Amino acid sequence: MKIAVDAMGGDNAPEEIVKGIELARDAYPDMEFQLYGPKERIQALVTNEERIEIVHAASVIAMEDEPVRAVRSKKDSSIVLAATAVKEGRADAFFSAGNTGAVLAAGLFIIGRIKGIDRPGLTTTLPVVTGDATGSFTMLDVGANADYKLTNLEQFAVLGNFYGQTVMGIEKPKVGLLNNGTEADKGDKVHRAAFEQLSSMENINFIGNVESRELLNGAADVVVTDGFTGNATLKAIEGTALSMLSLIRSKIMASTKAKMGYVLSRNAFHEVGQVMDYSKHGGAVLLGLKGAVVKTHGSAKAETVRNTMGQIHQIVASGLIAKTVAYFEDAKATTTDAEK
Amino acid sequence: MKIAVDAMGGDNAPEEIVKGIELARDAYPDMEFQLYGPKERIQALVTNEERIEIVHAASVIAMEDEPVRAVRSKKDSSIVLAATAVKEGRADAFFSAGNTGAVLAAGLFIIGRIKGIDRPGLTTTLPVVTGDATGSFTMLDVGANADYKLTNLEQFAVLGNFYGQTVMGIEKPKVGLLNNGTEADKGDKVHRAAFEQLSSMENINFIGNVESRELLNGAADVVVTDGFTGNATLKAIEGTALSMLSLIRSKIMASTKAKMGYVLSRNAFHEVGQVMDYSKHGGAVLLGLKGAVVKTHGSAKAETVRNTMGQIHQIVASGLIAKTVAYFEDAKATTTDAEK
Numbered sequence: 001m002k003i004a005v006d007a008m009g010g011d012n013a014p015e016e017i018v019k020g021i022e023l024a025r026d027a028y029p030d031m032e033f034q035l036y037g038p039k040e041r042i043q044a045l046v047t048n049e050e051r052i053e054i055v056h057a058a059s060v061i062a063m064e065d066e067p068v069r070a071v072r073s074k075k076d077s078s079i080v081l082a083a084t085a086v087k088e089g090r091a092d093a094f095f096s097a098g099n100t101g102a103v104l105a106a107g108l109f110i111i112g113r114i115k116g117i118d119r120p121g122l123t124t125t126l127p128v129v130t131g132d133a134t135g136s137f138t139m140l141d142v143g144a145n146a147d148y149k150l151t152n153l154e155q156f157a158v159l160g161n162f163y164g165q166t167v168m169g170i171e172k173p174k175v176g177l178l179n180n181g182t183e184a185d186k187g188d189k190v191h192r193a194a195f196e197q198l199s200s201m202e203n204i205n206f207i208g209n210v211e212s213r214e215l216l217n218g219a220a221d222v223v224v225t226d227g228f229t230g231n232a233t234l235k236a237i238e239g240t241a242l243s244m245l246s247l248i249r250s251k252i253m254a255s256t257k258a259k260m261g262y263v264l265s266r267n268a269f270h271e272v273g274q275v276m277d278y279s280k281h282g283g284a285v286l287l288g289l290k291g292a293v294v295k296t297h298g299s300a301k302a303e304t305v306r307n308t309m310g311q312i313h314q315i316v317a318s319g320l321i322a323k324t325v326a327y328f329e330d331a332k333a334t335t336t337d338a339e340k
Numbered sequence: 341m342k343i344a345v346d347a348m349g350g351d352n353a354p355e356e357i358v359k360g361i362e363l364a365r366d367a368y369p370d371m372e373f374q375l376y377g378p379k380e381r382i383q384a385l386v387t388n389e390e391r392i393e394i395v396h397a398a399s400v401i402a403m404e405d406e407p408v409r410a411v412r413s414k415k416d417s418s419i420v421l422a423a424t425a426v427k428e429g430r431a432d433a434f435f436s437a438g439n440t441g442a443v444l445a446a447g448l449f450i451i452g453r454i455k456g457i458d459r460p461g462l463t464t465t466l467p468v469v470t471g472d473a474t475g476s477f478t479m480l481d482v483g484a485n486a487d488y489k490l491t492n493l494e495q496f497a498v499l500g501n502f503y504g505q506t507v508m509g510i511e512k513p514k515v516g517l518l519n520n521g522t523e524a525d526k527g528d529k530v531h532r533a534a535f536e537q538l539s540s541m542e543n544i545n546f547i548g549n550v551e552s553r554e555l556l557n558g559a560a561d562v563v564v565t566d567g568f569t570g571n572a573t574l575k576a577i578e579g580t581a582l583s584m585l586s587l588i589r590s591k592i593m594a595s596t597k598a599k600m601g602y603v604l605s606r607n608a609f610h611e612v613g614q615v616m617d618y619s620k621h622g623g624a625v626l627l628g629l630k631g632a633v634v635k636t637h638g639s640a641k642a643e644t645v646r647n648t649m650g651q652i653h654q655i656v657a658s659g660l661i662a663k664t665v666a667y668f669e670d671a672k673a674t675t676t677d678a679e680k
Contacts, residue, residue, distance in 0.1 A: 129583040129584070129586075129587045130583070130586070143520055146520055146526070146527050146528040146531070147528045147529055148528075178572060180483055180486055180567070180568060180571040180572065180575075186486070187486050187568065188486040188487045188488075188568050189487055191486070191568075211572075211575050211579075212572045212573070212575040212576035212579060213575035213576070213578055213579035214579060215576070215579065216579055216580060216583040217579070217583065227520070228520060228527065228528050228531075228569060229568060229569050229572050231520040232518060232520060232551075232552045232565075232569050232572060232573045232576075233552070233572045233573065233576045235520075235551050235552040235553035236552035236553070236555070236572075236573045236576035236577050236580070237576050237579075237580045238553055239551075239552060239553035239554060239555065239556055239557070239577075240556060240576070240577045240580035240581055240584070241580055241584055243469040243470070243556040243557065244469070244580070244581055244584035244585070244612070245584070246469075246470070247469045247612055248588065248608065248609070248612050251608040251609075251611045251612050252608040254608070255607065255608060267595065268588065268591040268592040268594070268595060269588070269591075271591045272584070272587055272588050272591050
């Protein structure tokens with residue numbers, strides 16, 4: 001499988017991106033990489049060109065660039081060229097740690113939506129944090145669309161269900177609708193309608209409404225939400241986890257006795273940091289496009305890049321995109337038949 | 341000041357409610373209490389009837405009752421009778437730890453909205469958690485309305501600003517709009533319009549959009565949000581804080597060395613628990629009504645009830661309701677003048 005990599009995206013590009021790709025190359029013998037960036041600069045960083053092709057990209061879309069405009073105007077940027085490789089079938093997946101808006105725009109405008117999908121959903125995986133659990137759950141949309149309709153939520157449920165089956169490897173993922181109560185009549189108009197709609201879908205294992213309080217307890221394997229609420233929920237989880245760790249550290253550091261205790265329990269704190277380090281769980285996937293588009297954090301270092309390549313390997317190897325395409329083609333065919 | 345208390349609301353009623361009210365009576369010499377509940381049962385619990393009147397309520401709205409129907413049909417319930425006391429001017433505030441929906445419904449249908457307010461906003465106070473900070477912030481709406489319009493967000497900003505000034509004691513509270521990015525063009529249609537609208541309001545110190553990730557860092561004193569997103573954000577913060585504490589405890593308990601460390605740093609953990617114990621920050625206030633309506637957690641014990649009475653004391657003493665009424669009357673008068 002071939003991966004088109006934006007070598008210039010993120011705070012630590014290109015050094016950490018290149019380093020991470022070399023780690024992934026060593027870990028996955030069936031992966032080939034195209035590194036998009038200024039050829040000479042990238043070449044100087046690559047230690048071994050086995051299964052690594054460097055493709056010259058003269059410009060870079062910066063973090064502060066206006067995404068849609070940048071994608072339209074910077075035709076020779078690493079993001080646009082890498083996305084184009086996927087569009088033209090020269091690569092199976094597009095990866096970037098750069099400007100999120102530009103990655104979404106390149107995915108949407110260059111690679112394009114699967115027929116039958118109105119809007120792609122940004123999909124993230126978070127850890128389940130109960131006792132010594134090691135599971136995870138997937139949530140979408142976490143921010144690709146701030147405006148949304150019922151039909152988007154329906155499609156996110158299908159996309160998330162496929163992701164759960166193929167990438168997370170769960171035969172019948174528990175699909176929940178993020179809502180402000182578990183009862184069927186909870187939520188605003190769109191979410192009440194979505195509850196009805198998801199209840200009637202035979203091909204997904206819909207378990208009903210889930211509340212954001214229960215997500216880290218593993219209430220559902222796939223959490224369906226709109227991009228506005230999903231974004232607020234994701235950022236609240238991230239922010240609270242960081243605040244709690246820093247609060248505990250500062251309380252402990254304020255007392256000599258507690259500080260001695262911390263020295264003894266330091267490893268436990270480190271492990272907690274690891275559990276909550278969502279970069280371990282890979283990047284965010286823009287589901288619903290005709291190619292795999294994966295965006296990892298701007299602060300990603302080599303290890304995160306390598307882990308995200310593991311996730312991409314799973315996405316490509318599982319045939320997720322082809323299955324999704326087939327599903328929506330079938331659905332369309334059925335609708336057309338019924339209309340006759 | 342007189343407080344109408346639903347003595348039968350919550351998991352620990354009536355015992356803990358009565359105990360908490362007696363603590364509050366001893367703490368606040370200018371507070372008088374009316375305890376609504378089955379007279380004999382309540383009377384048996386009260387140790388000293390000084391400034392405590394027991395008012396018989398023959399029925400109770402249970403946690404599982406359908407809120408609106410229960411408020412309409414159980415005319416002799418402790419919730420309905422206590423709310424009616426506020427409506428008829430026999431009490432300044434209504435307090436309950438019972439069925440949240442029923443408290444909201446009683447506030448809305450019995451006490452009623454301030455003229456000019458379309459929907460009340462459920463308002464909660466959370467701790468700021470940066471290092472050794474001891475501040476807090478207030479957020480509304482956290483769930484009174486799942487459906488909303490631009491005008492609701494505008495009114496929440498005004499209501500929250502008054503709450504910040506009078507109850508939190510901040511001269512010019514920083515008012516932020518919860519959104520999925522800090523830039524002016526972020527969010528869905530309603531939130532983009534709300535940004536414009538709040539920017540143009542001269543009487544509030546609008547600091548722009550805030551992200552849920554930054555709330556516990558004290559990004560704003562008053563966070564304006566719709567009831568759907570606010571509810572999801574609040575529950576995500578609560579759930580993550582609990583999960584983090586339990587994760588850290590379980591990681592520590594898994595190692596003997598770390599366990600010894602825990603013994604030494606136990607006080608620090610206890611302090612963290614205290615910071616995150618939002619019952620310390622009082623109850624949720626339903627702002628926008630013609631009387632003070634405060635709901636605390638169903639699991640509230642005597643100490644929480646006492647703390648919430650401190651918050652109610654502050655609300656009533658500050659004249660928050662009268663100031664809000666005057667503001668919206670002025671706004672109405674100005675609009676009417678302009679229309680002439």
